[in-house]
Amino acid sequence: MPENIQNKLNISQIADKLLKDASVRFSKCEVENLLKLFSKCSRDAEKMDRMRFRDVLHNMFEMTDDMLMDRTFKAFDRDNDSLISKEEWVKGMSIYLKGSLEEQAKFCFDVYSMSAVNATESVISREDIHSMLKHCLVKQPTEEDPDEGVKDLVDLMLKKMDFDKDGRLSYEEYRRSVVEDPLLLEAFGPCLPCPKTRLVFLRSIEDPKMKKNNGNSGEVVAAAAESKLRPVP
Template sequence: MSIPVSVEVADENFLRQHSDFLKTLPKLTHFTQPEIDAIAIIYFKFLREFGVKREQMDRSQFRAFFHSTFQISDDFIIDRAFLFLDKGLTPFVTLETWIKTLSLFLRGTLEEKMKYCFFVYDLGGNGRLKRNDIIRLLRKCFIYEKDEDVELMVKEFADILVRKLDVDGDGEISYEDFSESVKKQRELLQCFGRCLPDLLSTVDFMQTFTSDLPI
């Protein structure tokens, strides 16, 4: 059951303008039609709050949304997320990307989330997580200063994770290695850095547009 979002005349016009498109999204997302309409209004209100006259969110607004709503503050991770979600083809987050992003974050299947997280972590874009890339990601998980002890700890932690996730023992982590490991131990999903909202942030945001909340 959706929760009515405060609707103004401008919001109604926005929904009317995008009505045909919005009706295609229940089959492509994990949302009902009333939820999609409510999320579209939130998108429009977000733009108005920033004083944007166009009808698309830019990357700085996308980062601000991540920061304020999901407490994900690493801009490097957010930019990797943006690349996955919109393929880097435009500097803007379209309404479609916005809704599909929230579908993934709030109700995505484990498979969808594994593919997303692995892409974010796959810095080389070749389907393999290498030790140096893992070290680079893990540095962001620490209050990092150029300290030999911290650097040693990061490298030791990287070696532990490689040994834990490298199912086929080839010294690198493929998507098959990653997914097999995560299915056995779900806390490994974001072991290289947080790129999904936690449960509290998820529930807080979902309460603004639906009563169908995660347990």
């Protein structure tokens, strides 16, 4: 069997297996295109390393913050082997691009949480929040001590979200805050794609038949014109 036909068969089989998982919210064509993109970005390796994943976040989703890119990698890397498998890639992208509010809340919490109460329970500590907000905020020329402003903001966020007043956020506290006010989803830094890059990426992996049925809205055309991303061949 010719190699290209074998590759298509393998991709189809992997897609069929992944689609049995209810958490995967893509069509078969979209999953296959995601797998093709995975192979291209990982240079045909079975798993994608941190640097190649960072390239994806930077080039396709315009993420520039080193800390958030590394933490997003951690959230995708579910088995903590410092590599992203094809399964982690597709399931991660499903939440990243099409997840419900609760799913994306769990994803963002995993990005933000670096501390732990024990071996199984992660939390977002005061130090985590300070570190992330310090990276996100732009220093003003008139500020003598910008760190004081960050500390005040950390106190404000904990006052609003830390319901048991223990100086850290459990997942349940973070989830409850986000459900009550969805604007808090990315309170500690942009770790989800903006509407434009999300739209362009989804269009790039879309089934051609769907593109024809949906037509090309002005919004899609404008976003595509501004993006370097091209459809998966």
